[in-house]
Amino acid sequence: MKKIILITIVLAMLFSITANAQTNVTELTGTIQASILDVDIPTLASFTINPNGPTFSSPDLIISNNSTMPVTLSISGFNNKAGSDNQFIEVGRDDKDWDNLGISQSSKYIHIAIGAKNPNEMGYIINREWQNDVSAHDVQAGTIECGSMAPFRNVTLKFTGEYGKAFQQTFTTTYDLMFLVSIME
Numbered sequence: 001m002k003k004i005i006l007i008t009i010v011l012a013m014l015f016s017i018t019a020n021a022q023t024n025v026t027e028l029t030g031t032i033q034a035s036i037l038d039v040d041i042p043t044l045a046s047f048t049i050n051p052n053g054p055t056f057s058s059p060d061l062i063i064s065n066n067s068t069m070p071v072t073l074s075i076s077g078f079n080n081k082a083g084s085d086n087q088f089i090e091v092g093r094d095d096k097d098w099d100n101l102g103i104s105q106s107s108k109y110i111h112i113a114i115g116a117k118n119p120n121e122m123g124y125i126i127n128r129e130w131q132n133d134v135s136a137h138d139v140q141a142g143t144i145e146c147g148s149m150a151p152f153r154n155v156t157l158k159f160t161g162e163y164g165k166a167f168q169q170t171f172t173t174t175y176d177l178m179f180l181v182s183i184m185e
Helices: 002-020
Strands: 048-050 055-057 061-065 071-080 109-116 144-149 153-163 175-183
Touching (some): 055 153, 071 109, 109 144, 144 153
Antiparallel strands (some): 048 055, 071 144, 109 153
16 A cells, blocks of 8 residues: 555656746847958058169068958059059060060060968968969959958068069159958858
8 A cells, every 4th residue: 555655646746846847938139249350451562673683672561460350351453553654564474575675665564463471471371372473464354362361460461573674764653552351251
């Protein structure tokens, strides 16, 4: 008889616990703010051509990603500025025999490019190729992705150029270089 009473009590307790159990749902709403791009790109750069060297020289261009996320840099414009003393036609590096251009050809054609000074620099994203040479000529066809930068890092870019050696006078030419910065995919 004790067994039957004990089983009855246990069953009664089980049913009473099950009958009183409740399920509650908590709705959790989060607000996520948009990421803010914070990238410093110098607004002025210069280059000098000394055909007597021959020498193309330019200081490094340092770009800083102050953002909390990796970003991708692209070049969407690389043009000889209207009103510049000389309007070059940008061509590919191998399109001309640069050492054998005469006066008219030297002041007409140029190959100017920008690229990574050191693709192994810590600011570059590992396993994401960085372009070593994006030329003004190539950008004329459309925007070119240069590469991606890690958060809170700098990258150093360098300019290169090919040019004729026959200039009759000293002159200044100006280029507009337009960068496009986006959050890395």
